[in-house]
Amino acid sequence: MLDKSHESLTRVYNALANPTRRQIVQILKERGKAGFKDLHDTLKISVGALYHHLDSLEGFVAQGADRKYVLTDDGRAAISALSTGEERIMANAAQTPTAESRFGFFSRELLFGRTVFNYLSQEPLRSLPIAAMILALGGAISFLTNLEPILLFYLNPTQGIAKTWFLLLFPLGWFITFGVADIMCNLFYHRSGGELSLINSTAFAMLPLLLVPGLILLIQPFSAVVQSATAFTILLQVAVQVWVVCLLSSAVSISKGLKMERTALISLAVMYLNITAVIFALSLGLF
Secondary structure (H helix, E strand, O other), X not given: OHHHHHHHHHHHHHHHOOHHHHHHHHHHHHHOOEOHHHHHHHHOOOHHHHHHHHHHOEOOEEXXXXXXXXXXXXXXXXXXXXXXXXXXXXXXXXXXOOOOOHHHHHHHHHHOOHHHHHHHHXXXXXHHHHHHHHHHHHHHHHHHHOOEEEOOEEEOOOOOOOHHHHHHHHHHHHHHXXXXXXXXXXXXXXXXXXXXXXXXXHHHHOHHHHHHHHHHHHOHHHHHHHHHOHHHHHHHHHHHHHHHHHXXXXXHHHHHOOOHHHHHHHHHHXXXXXXXXXXXXXXXXXX
């Protein structure tokens, strides 16, 4: 019985250790109920961050038939714990280990770009020029190298497509990626909003695709040597695509507030749709 009580207290402390979650619970206590937009306007955090905190409060907060959020019985009990044991909650949060292994830092920052995506989601309108620069750079590099990076493929145009269209292929690939990811989030997980944040994040997630054509552009005199190293080129392309899938998963996760295991499925779906489009384009003789 003591173990159950301890588990219950631990669950409350873990949920309410974050100040934003305590704010959400307090708002619902005072107002009785609140819609997503009401909470978003009051807290002034990104859509993805709000979804994440609401997911973390599962069991304490629920949606009614009118789609508004209310406190559950456990949530009302948590309010009591908040008012009588806030010092203990804060102490529990302070005891959370902050040390992080090098591998953890590498995967979180380099492989998944969590800090960058969090920054992009804070003020997405301010970050929009960065996304535009990435798309313009991608179009320019694709045009100059005569290569278009599409997942596991770096394709050269044939007579079926004018080289000038390569200025638009990279931005078009980004637009399709963004559109499919946004539609899938809405369709399968009922997550709407955060589109501007997703626009910036998906543009950044596609940046590694420019590594191979960018490298060829920088060492143009030695491009024949690079292209002759078939095994190295293939391994580099595969590594880049895996990186892009990881970044895209993280971008959708932060923009929409979804868990990584869910966004990984969205990223893989985007990848296979892209491959299908490439095969279709090859069958039409466009490449």
